[in-house]
Amino acid sequence: MRGIHKRFGATQALRGVDISVHPGEVMALVGENGAGKSTLMKVLSGAHASDEGELFLDGEPYTPGNPLHAREQGIAMIYQELSLAPHLSVMENILLGIEPTRRGLILWDEMKSKAAAALSTVGLENLSPKTPVNQLSIAHQQLIEIARAVALDCRVLVLDEPTSSLAAKDIEKLFALVRDLSEKGISVIYISHFLEEVQALSHRYTVLRDGETVGDGQTADASEEAIIALMVGRSVDDLYPRSQRTAGSVVLETNRLAGIDKPNTASIQLRKGEVLGIAGLVGAGRTEFLDIIFGLEPIASGDISIGSYSGSALPALRWQQGVGMVSEDRKTQGLALGLSIADNLTLPKLDGLGPGRLVIPSQQAKACEPWIERIPIKCQSARQPVCDLSGGNQQKVAIARLLHADVDILLLDEPTRGIDVGSKAQIYQLIDSLARGEESEGRSPKAVLIVSSYLPELLGICDRIAVMCRGQLSKAKPVEDWDEHQLMATAIGQE
Amino acid sequence: MSKAHFFKELKSKAWFNIGARFLALIIVFLFFAIFVEDGKFYTLRNLENIVRQSSVYATAALGMTFVIITAGIDLSVGSIIALAVVVVAWTLNIQIDGANGELVYLVHQYPFATPLLACLLAIAASSLVGLLNGALIVRLKIVPFIVTLGSMGIIRGLAKGIASERDIYPPEETWIGGLMDPTLTNKAKSWMLLPAGVWILIVCIAIASFILKYTRFGRHVYAVGSNEETARLCGVPVGRTKLIVYALTGFFCALAGFMQFSYIGGVGQPTTGIMYELFVIAAVIIGGASFSGGEGSILGTIVGALIITILYMGGQQMGWPKWVQEMVIGGIIILAVAVDRLRHSKLA
Numbered sequence: 001m002r003g004i005h006k007r008f009g010a011t012q013a014l015r016g017v018d019i020s021v022h023p024g025e026v027m028a029l030v031g032e033n034g035a036g037k038s039t040l041m042k043v044l045s046g047a048h049a050s051d052e053g054e055l056f057l058d059g060e061p062y063t064p065g066n067p068l069h070a071r072e073q074g075i076a077m078i079y080q081e082l083s084l085a086p087h088l089s090v091m092e093n094i095l096l097g098i099e100p101t102r103r104g105l106i107l108w109d110e111m112k113s114k115a116a117a118a119l120s121t122v123g124l125e126n127l128s129p130k131t132p133v134n135q136l137s138i139a140h141q142q143l144i145e146i147a148r149a150v151a152l153d154c155r156v157l158v159l160d161e162p163t164s165s166l167a168a169k170d171i172e173k174l175f176a177l178v179r180d181l182s183e184k185g186i187s188v189i190y191i192s193h194f195l196e197e198v199q200a201l202s203h204r205y206t207v208l209r210d211g212e213t214v215g216d217g218q219t220a221d222a223s224e225e226a227i228i229a230l231m232v233g234r235s236v237d238d239l240y241p242r243s244q245r246t247a248g249s250v251v252l253e254t255n256r257l258a259g260i261d262k263p264n265t266a267s268i269q270l271r272k273g274e275v276l277g278i279a280g281l282v283g284a285g286r287t288e289f290l291d292i293i294f295g296l297e298p299i300a301s302g303d304i305s306i307g308s309y310s311g312s313a314l315p316a317l318r319w320q321q322g323v324g325m326v327s328e329d330r331k332t333q334g335l336a337l338g339l340s341i342a343d344n345l346t347l348p349k350l351d352g353l354g355p356g357r358l359v360i361p362s363q364q365a366k367a368c369e370p371w372i373e374r375i376p377i378k379c380q381s382a383r384q385p386v387c388d389l390s391g392g393n394q395q396k397v398a399i400a401r402l403l404h405a406d407v408d409i410l411l412l413d414e415p416t417r418g419i420d421v422g423s424k425a426q427i428y429q430l431i432d433s434l435a436r437g438e439e440s441e442g443r444s445p446k447a448v449l450i451v452s453s454y455l456p457e458l459l460g461i462c463d464r465i466a467v468m469c470r471g472q473l474s475k476a477k478p479v480e481d482w483d484e485h486q487l488m489a490t491a492i493g494q495e
Numbered sequence: 496m497s498k499a500h501f502f503k504e505l506k507s508k509a510w511f512n513i514g515a516r517f518l519a520l521i522i523v524f525l526f527f528a529i530f531v532e533d534g535k536f537y538t539l540r541n542l543e544n545i546v547r548q549s550s551v552y553a554t555a556a557l558g559m560t561f562v563i564i565t566a567g568i569d570l571s572v573g574s575i576i577a578l579a580v581v582v583v584a585w586t587l588n589i590q591i592d593g594a595n596g597e598l599v600y601l602v603h604q605y606p607f608a609t610p611l612l613a614c615l616l617a618i619a620a621s622s623l624v625g626l627l628n629g630a631l632i633v634r635l636k637i638v639p640f641i642v643t644l645g646s647m648g649i650i651r652g653l654a655k656g657i658a659s660e661r662d663i664y665p666p667e668e669t670w671i672g673g674l675m676d677p678t679l680t681n682k683a684k685s686w687m688l689l690p691a692g693v694w695i696l697i698v699c700i701a702i703a704s705f706i707l708k709y710t711r712f713g714r715h716v717y718a719v720g721s722n723e724e725t726a727r728l729c730g731v732p733v734g735r736t737k738l739i740v741y742a743l744t745g746f747f748c749a750l751a752g753f754m755q756f757s758y759i760g761g762v763g764q765p766t767t768g769i770m771y772e773l774f775v776i777a778a779v780i781i782g783g784a785s786f787s788g789g790e791g792s793i794l795g796t797i798v799g800a801l802i803i804t805i806l807y808m809g810g811q812q813m814g815w816p817k818w819v820q821e822m823v824i825g826g827i828i829i830l831a832v833a834v835d836r837l838r839h840s841k842l843a
Contacts, residue, residue: 294728296727296728314730315727315728315729315730316730316731316732317730318730319729319730320730325728327724327728332722332724333722333724333725333728334725334728335722335725336717336718336721336722336725336726336789337721337722338721338722338789338790339717339718339721339789343714343717343718344725347714347718347725347726347729347731348729348730350711350714354709357710357711357712358709358710358711359709359710359711359713359714360709361708361709401729
């Protein structure tokens with residue numbers, strides 16, 4: 001792709017992007033959110049037409065008119081949000097649109113054998129092609145998507161943030177598969193925020209910033225810091241701030257807490273002025289743990305005490321007790337995307353925004369302004385719908401909600417998933433200053449409980465870390481006693 | 496600022512949303528004003544008729560706006576209107592023992608208070624069935640479409656049962672039967688400028704707009720519709736909000752029922768208001784609400800109700816056969832939603 005330009009209205013999404021990928025090569029495409037990666041891939045897959053520039057496929061000019069055309073040319077996209085038909089079987093999904101037929105009737109035997117062949121290339125020989133897709137884990141569903149691309153004889157495979165919802169074990173499998181595919185001569189364009197993955201997997205990298213190519217080269221020659229510097233246009237010296245903090249009294253305690261399914265037993269003591277991390281694999285019960293504390297899921301046994309309160313409570317009561325939560329998935333749970341920043345930010349605490357039980361919109365907007373400025377949230381005004389914002393800024397709205405409600409305990413579930421490095425740095429800064437007590441009215445230090453799958457992040461910002469493994473929460477140990485290896489070993493139960 | 500950007504800015508403004516709908520209303524009106532012969536369409540009398548006719552739809556549509564903003568739907572509004580109509584007529588027919596031991600009509604004894612009692616009973620019954628709709632949706636977690644599809648039949652049956660499947664004729668004309676009397680041709684009532692029912696509607700519009708915009712409950716309605724999970728996370732009482740919204744629809748349907756009772760000549764007709772749910776839903780959708788929730792406004796709904804009524808009455812006065820009218824209204828509904836879609840995709 002050479003000199004690609006694309007504009008949407010006044011927004012110049014792409015202004016001169018050059019990328020190339022050779023047969024059998026894994027090319028990592030990195031850049032902050034909003035840098036133009038997704039738009040570029042939509043041009044490649046025919047979902048958008050470029051305004052300027054040329055595309056070549058095997059040296060021939062290539063102008064994909066629509067996604068179907070691109071697919072026929074052997075270009076397969078696998079998006080962050082999986083696009084499988086959940087009620088259909090594995091084989092129906094793999095061969096969707098290319099079902100073997102005779103006179104309009106489906107040849108089920110051929111279908112089954114073709115699907116089985118595609119499954120074996122992705123390492124799922126043991127999976128029955130008749131299994132309905134909604135019975136599979138996210139990791140397996142993703143492999144099914146790749147199997148679909150393989151069944152289509154794809155030559156260029158685009159993976160958009162494929163590991164964002166996978167656990168470490170599945171990530172390893174995915175990597176092995178990508179390497180395997182590249183050895184077979186398939187070109188892979190790998191989009192990721194995780195630079196470790198880029199280092200581990202890719203041959204070459206290309207960095208996009210503000211719709212332009214700002215650098216590329218052999219991955220082996222580039223340091224992680226150098227790539228980050230290219231992405232953000234400045235060097236991130238200290239991504240993870242952790243100033244001197246002093247832990248105070250216990251504000252949240254769970255005692256052998258168990259949920260209906262998970263966790264089985266989880267005991268923690270969260271102190272004022274500390275950042276406590278929970279590591280573990282996806283599906284280990286970390287999200288459920290936070291949900292139970294916050295009253296979104298029922299308690300099966302054990303108890304929770306928050307300050308002088310103990311026992312279960314619904315979210316409304318938790319907010320009153322000074323607890324706030326940022327949920328894992330901001331699109332489906334965390335934010336009302338169609339509503340304004342002001343509506344989203346003030347929803348848990350609408351008192352004081354008008355006389356009595358009234359809520360005056362202008363006061364709502366006014367209440368948001370300090371947070372928009374301080375965090376900061378990049379937007380035109382507090383009345384702007386949240387869906388207009390970039391992922392990082394959306395997440396900042398979800399966090400600002402807790403600040404508006406002036407909570408003392410923050411439960412953060414994957415607060416930096418899928419957002420750009422710049423926003424991550426701002427969120428880390430914010431967490432640090434909250435734990436020191438700088439953002440609150442009375443300057444009293446907050447307690448932060450953070451769940452994350454991203455180990456460097458936990459090691460970077462937490463004071464103590466506990467690990468959830470198959471519903472069992474380990475004892476929290478000071479961060480100095482952990483390293484990535486030990487965390488991972490504990491998470492997979494080998495400790 | 497480029498031209499395209501300017502338009503994008505413009506389109507995101509709330510007043511532009513409403514303004515565009517007013518424009519559509521004016522275009523539809525002008526169309527009939529020009530093509531209906533002899534300028535009959537824009538006589539004061541006809542305008543009054545349009546307002547009278549649209550009041551029933553508009554009043555019921557107020558409640559429906561709340562429901563649709565929460566991403567719900569209520570198919571039972573036509574039936575609730577009929578229930579209210581029947582309850583009013585039934586109450587006006589209550590007989591009691593008179594002074595001489597013979598049966599007399601309550602309404603003859605208390606000509607003012609009995610219609611009032613009729614209204615209160617109708618409001619209570621309508622709000623109660625609305626509340627039950629809500630309770631079934633919240634407690635049994637059945638989708639609103641199914642619950643209200645069922646209750647549409649149940650409530651209609653109830654109305655017919657109360658009326659013993661006949662029209663109920665009250666023994667006496669009362670003020671409630673005169674709610675929608677025209678004020679232009681009636682010297683005695685011309686001081687009111689508009690029929691009493693229309694004034695009721697205007698007050699309701701003001702109250703509903705205020706609730707939606709300036710109260711905590713109003714904010715909760717939008718939040719529940721835009722993203723129920725988020726609302727729950729933020730401590731919004733999701734179940735209670737839905738319950739109230741359906742009860743509110745019942746309440747507004749009772750008011751619409753009084754207007755309907757008067758409009759059809761003060762008769763308790765259990766078969767009245769059939770298909771009204773479709774007109775009411777259409778008014779809300781044309782008014783800019785989204786079936787996926789989180790969007791909609793009272794003012795938009797009122798414009799939507801006027802558009803529907805003008806199409807309906809204009810079509811009649813143009814001498815279009817009924818089948819043409821039905822097709823035109825159906826087409827307009829699809830067109831309105833299609834235009835909205837287009838606007839949204841341009842915005843994104």
